[in-house]
Amino acid sequence: MTQVISTHEVGKRYGHKWALRDCTLSVPEGKVVGLVGPNGAGKSTLLHLAVGLLTPSAGTIDVLGASPTEGSKQLSKVGFVAQDAPVYAGLSVAQHLRMGAYLNATWDHRFAESRVGQLDLDPRQRAGSLSGGQRAQLALTIAVAKRPELLILDEPVASMDPLARREFLQSLMEIVAHGGVSVLLSSHLIGDLERVCDYLIILARSRVQLAGEVTDLLATHWRLSGPRRDPSSLAADQVVIEESHTDKQTTLLVRTEQAVLDPTWTIKPVTLDDLVLAYLSNPPRPERPALGAGQSSRRPDLGVVR
Amino acid sequence: MIRFTWLQFRAQAAVAFGALAVIAIALVATGPHLAHLYATTVADCSVHGDCAAATTAFASKDRLLQDLGNVLIALPALVGIFWGAPLVARELEARTERLVWAQGVTRSRWVLVKLGFVGLASAGGAGLLSLMFTWWSSPFDRVNIDRFTSVFDQRDIVPIGYTVFAFALGVAAGVVIRRTLPAMATTLGVFAAARVGFTQWARPHLITPLRVLSPLHLTSGMTYNSVNNGPLTLVGAKPGAWVYSAAVVNKAGHPVASTFLDHGACLQSRAAPACIGQLRELLVYQPASRYWAFQWYEMAIFLGLALVLAGFCFWWVRERLG
Numbered sequence: 147m148t149q150v151i152s153t154h155e156v157g158k159r160y161g162h163k164w165a166l167r168d169c170t171l172s173v174p175e176g177k178v179v180g181l182v183g184p185n186g187a188g189k190s191t192l193l194h195l196a197v198g199l200l201t202p203s204a205g206t207i208d209v210l211g212a213s214p215t216e217g218s219k220q221l222s223k224v225g226f227v228a229q230d231a232p233v234y235a236g237l238s239v240a241q242h243l244r245m246g247a248y249l250n251a252t253w254d255h256r257f258a259e260s261r262v263g264q265l266d267l268d269p270r271q272r273a274g275s276l277s278g279g280q281r282a283q284l285a286l287t288i289a290v291a292k293r294p295e296l297l298i299l300d301e302p303v304a305s306m307d308p309l310a311r312r313e314f315l316q317s318l319m320e321i322v323a324h325g326g327v328s329v330l331l332s333s334h335l336i337g338d339l340e341r342v343c344d345y346l347i348i349l350a351r352s353r354v355q356l357a358g359e360v361t362d363l364l365a366t367h368w369r370l371s372g373p374r375r376d377p378s379s380l381a382a383d384q385v386v387i388e389e390s391h392t393d394k395q396t397t398l399l400v401r402t403e404q405a406v407l408d409p410t411w412t413i414k415p416v417t418l419d420d421l422v423l424a425y426l427s428n429p430p431r432p433e434r435p436a437l438g439a440g441q442s443s444r445r446p447d448l449g450v451v452r
Numbered sequence: 453m454i455r456f457t458w459l460q461f462r463a464q465a466a467v468a469f470g471a472l473a474v475i476a477i478a479l480v481a482t483g484p485h486l487a488h489l490y491a492t493t494v495a496d497c498s499v500h501g502d503c504a505a506a507t508t509a510f511a512s513k514d515r516l517l518q519d520l521g522n523v524l525i526a527l528p529a530l531v532g533i534f535w536g537a538p539l540v541a542r543e544l545e546a547r548t549e550r551l552v553w554a555q556g557v558t559r560s561r562w563v564l565v566k567l568g569f570v571g572l573a574s575a576g577g578a579g580l581l582s583l584m585f586t587w588w589s590s591p592f593d594r595v596n597i598d599r600f601t602s603v604f605d606q607r608d609i610v611p612i613g614y615t616v617f618a619f620a621l622g623v624a625a626g627v628v629i630r631r632t633l634p635a636m637a638t639t640l641g642v643f644a645a646a647r648v649g650f651t652q653w654a655r656p657h658l659i660t661p662l663r664v665l666s667p668l669h670l671t672s673g674m675t676y677n678s679v680n681n682g683p684l685t686l687v688g689a690k691p692g693a694w695v696y697s698a699a700v701v702n703k704a705g706h707p708v709a710s711t712f713l714d715h716g717a718c719l720q721s722r723a724a725p726a727c728i729g730q731l732r733e734l735l736v737y738q739p740a741s742r743y744w745a746f747q748w749y750e751m752a753i754f755l756g757l758a759l760v761l762a763g764f765c766f767w768w769v770r771e772r773l774g
Contacts, residue, residue, distance in 0.1 A: 197554055221556045228550035234460070235546065241459060248456040249555035285551065292556060 148175040149208075150296045150328045151196055156205035157352070158191050166191040167352045168205070173330055173345075178322055180343035181332040182422055187349045189332040190229060193300045196330070197226040210295055222252050225289035225327075229300040231282040235274025239267050242284060243291070250292040258291035265317075279310030283317065290321055297321075299331040303338050315342050336422040346418070348425045355425040360418065367421050370411040371397045381408070388424040399424045453557050453565040461570055464535060468577055475520065475581065479588040482516065489513070490591035511595050520585055524606040527581060528614035529643050531574045536622020537635040539566055540769065544630045549773070563769040567762050571619055578615035582608060599743055600694035605651070608747050613754030618643045620761035627768045646757075650750075658749045661696055661736050668700060668731040676700070683707035686733055692740035699734045 151173035158166045166188035173179050183189050194200040195207050198214035198221065207213075212220050233242060239262060247253045262269060265283050267276070273284060282302060289297060302318075303311040319342055322329055333339050336346075346363060348355040356363070367387070374396045377386045384406070388399040399416060400406075406413055416424075494510050497503040540563070543549045553559050586607045593599060593607070604610070621643055625635040674688040684707070686698040700708045708731065738746070 194550075199550060199553055218556050218558050218561070221554065221558065224554070226550070226554035228547070228554070230547070232547045232551045234548055234551070236463075237459070244459065245456050245552075246555065248459070249453065249552070249557045251556055288551070289554070 149173060150175045151207070151209050151330065153192070153195075153207040154205050156192075156195060156202045156207045158188075158195060158200055159203040164203075164352070166195070169349070169352045169354070170205075171347060171349075171354045171357065173328070173347070175328050177345040178318075178329040178331070178343050179345040179347060180336065180339040181330060181347050181349060182336050182339065182426075183332075183334065183349035184426055185334050187334075188352045189334075189349060190300055192349070193226075193298050193330070193332060197221075197224055197298055199226075218251075222250055222292060223295045225292055225294035225297040227282070227285045227289045227297075227299045227302055230305060231278075231285035231302070233273040233276070233281055233284055236272065238270050238272055239276075239284060240269035242273060242288060243269075246288045246291055252293045254291045254293050258287055261287045261291070277310070279306050279314060282306065282310075282314055286314070286317060286321075290327075294327060297327050297329045299329070301332055301334070304333065304335075311338065318342060336418055340418050346422075348422055350426050350429045353429065355429055356421075363421060364415065364418065366403060367399060367401050367416045368406060369397065369399050369414045369416050369420070370406065371395060371414075372411045375410075381406075388428050453561055454569060457565050457569045461573070465573060468531075468535075472577060472581060475523070476584055478516070479520075479584050483588045486513075486588070486591050490594070494591075494595060507595050511592065517589055517592055520588075521603065521606045524581060524585055524611055527578060527611065528618035528647075529640055531578070531615050532618030532622035532639040532643050533636045535570055535574060536619040537626045537639045538632045539570060539623045539626060540765070541626030541630055541632045541635045544626075544773070545632055559773075560766065560770055563766055567620070567623060567765060571616055571758070571762065574615045574619040575612050578612045579609075582606075582611040599692065599740070600738065600746070604746070605647075608744075609751045610747055610754070613751035613758075614647065617646070617754040617758040617761070620758040620765070621646075623765045624761045624768075627765050627773070650753075654753075655746070655750060656696065658746060659738060659742060661694075661738050664735045664737075665701070665705075665732050666735070667729070668733045681709070683709060686735075689733065689735055690737055690739070694738040694742075696736040696738075697734070698737070701732050701734050703730055703732070705732075705734070 149172045155168045243258045347357045384400045384402040390397045493506045497506040622639040625638040629635045677685050677687045684700040689698045
C-alpha cells in the first residue's frame with residue numbers, strides 16, 4: 147500500500163511541553179482517512195506538520211514522498227482546510243477565489259466558480275458575514291480548486307449544526323467520488339466521520355492506538371459476554387481491548403483475526419463508536435507497568451501499519 | 453503574490469494616497485501664490501526698504517506650514533502603525549496564516565513580497581509628500597535659513613528613511629508580538645524613541661564639526677548672549693550653518709564672562725578696535741554646505757536599520773512561526 151503520509155517518531159515541542167511526541171504513523175493513498183482522538187491528542191499539530199505550517203522538533207514526516215516544507219511545488223500538492231476554516235473577513239467570496247487563482251499555479255477556476263454557484267454563495271458577499279457552514283464550504287472550495295493530490299481537513303465539521311454538517315460531508319463525498327484525491331480528516335468524534343471514512347486512525351497521547359480499514363476493524367472486533375471469568379484464559383489470538391465485570395458476568399471487547407468458538411460467550415458485533423471509545427478509554431500504557439507485564443505483551447502497540 | 457498583496461493592501465493604499473492627493477491639491481493651490489508673495493515682498497525688499505518687516509510679515513503666513521510639517525513628522529509613525537504593525541500580526545490574530553500559507557506560495561516568498569511591496573509604497577508615499585512639501589515651503593526656507601535644526605527632518609529625503617524604518621519596525625513588532633494593537637503601541641513607542649535618540653545623540657556626531665578660531669567680527673544679524681552672567685556667546689554667527697557653540701574667547705583662548713560687557717562699554721560701542729581686537733570667536737559648527745551630506749547619511753542609516761529589521765522579519769516568519 148502506497149502512503150501519502152508517513153511519519154517516524156515525529157514530535158513538536160513548545161518550550162518544554164510536547165504537543166506531539168514520538169508519533170509514528172502511515173496514511174494510505176486513495177482513501178478517506180479519519181484521524182480520531184480526544185482533544186489534546188496532537189491531531190492538529192500532526193496535520194499542521196503535514197502541511198508544513200509547523201516544522202517538527204524531532205523525527206521525520208514525509209508527505210507525498212517529500213518534506214512538507216519542500217517548497218511551492220509541495221504546497222500545491224496538498225490542500226488544507228484549517229480548524230474553524232479561517233478566511234479573510236474583509237475579502238469577498240469572489241476575492242477569495244482570485245486569491246486562489248493568484249497563489250496557485252494549478253488553480254481550476256471553472257471548478258471554483260461553479261462550486262460557489264452550486265453552494266448559492268453570493269460572490270460579492272464578504273467572507274466575514276458568512277455562516278460557519280458557508281465559510282467551511284468556501285475554504286473547502288479553495289482547498290479543492292487547487293487540485294491537490296492530498297486533501298487535509300482539520301476538524302472540518304466540529305462547529306457546525308447537524309444540517310450544515312451533513313451538507314459539508316455530502317460535498318466532500320462528491321469531491322472524493324470524482325477521484326484522484328486522498329483525504330485525511332480529523333475529529334474528536336467518530337460520529338462525524340463514520341459516514342465518509344473508509345480508513346481509521348485512532349490517536350491518543352501522540353500514539354496510534356489503532357489503524358486500519360473500517361470494514362476490517364469491524365470484522366475483527368467483537369463484544370463477548372458470558373459468565374464471569376478471567377480474561378487471561380482466553381485463546382491466544384484474542385486481544386482484550388476493554389473488560390468489565392459484574393459479580394456474575396464478564397463483558398469483553400476483543401480483537402481477533404479468528405472466529406470465536408467458545409460456546410460460553412454471547413458474541414455481538416461492535417459499532418465504530420464502541421470501538422473508538424474502547425481504544426480511547428483504554429490506551430495501552432507502556433510507561434505504566436502496574437497493568438502487568440503479561441497484559442502489555444498481550445496488547446501489542448498497533449502503531450505501525452505498513 | 454504581488455497581485456494578492458495588492459488585493460489585500462489596496463483599501464489602505466487608497467486611504468493613504470487619497471489623503472496625499474488632498475494635500476497635493478492644497479499645496480498646488482497655494483504654492484504659486486506663496487512664491488509670488490515671496491518674489492514681490494521679500495526678494496526685492498531692499499528696493500522698497502524695510503527688509504526685516506517684509507520678512508516678518510511673510511514668515512507669519514506659515515500656519516499651513518506648521519500643520520503640514522507636523523503631518524510629515526507624523527507620517528512615518530502612521531505608516532508604521534497602520535501599514536507595518538498589522539501586516540503580519542493581523543494574519544496571525546485572525547489565524548488566516550493557516551489559509552494563505554497552505555496556498556501554492558512559500559512562506560518566504562509571501563513575507564518577502566509583502567515587505568517589499570508595502571515597503572516600496574511607504575517609501576514612495578513619503579518621498580512624494582516630502583518632495584511636494586519641500587517645493588511648497590521653499591520660499592519660507594529662504595526666509596528661515598535655519599535648515600539644520602528646525603526643519604531638517606521635514607524636508608528632502610530623510611522622511612523616506614524614517615518612513616521605511618517605521619514600516620519595518622511595525623512589521624517586526626507584529627511578527628514578534630503577534631497581536632495588532634500591542635504591536636501598534638510598541639511601534640509608536642520604539643519609533644519615537646529612535647527618532648528622538650538619533651536626533652539628540654547620533655546626528656551631531658555623523659560628521660566631525662569644524663572648529664574655527666578667528667578674530668571677532670560682528671556682522672549685522674549677530675548679537676551677544678549670556679545666560680545668568682555666564683560666558684559670553686554669539687548668536688547669529690554663520691547663517692545657514694548648524695552652530696554647536698559660538699563662544700567669545702580672549703587671546704589665551706579662555707571664555708569671556710558677560711561682565712566683560714560692563715568694562716568701559718567696550719563692546720556696546722562697537723567702536724573700540726583695541727577692545728574688540730583682544731577677542732576671538734571660537735565657532736564649532738557644520739557649514740551649510742554639509743546639509744545634503746547629513747540628509748544622505750541620516751536617510752541611509754534609517755534605511756539600513758529598516759533593512760536589518762526586514763531581514764529579521766523574514767527570518768522570524770520562516771523559522772520561528774511554526
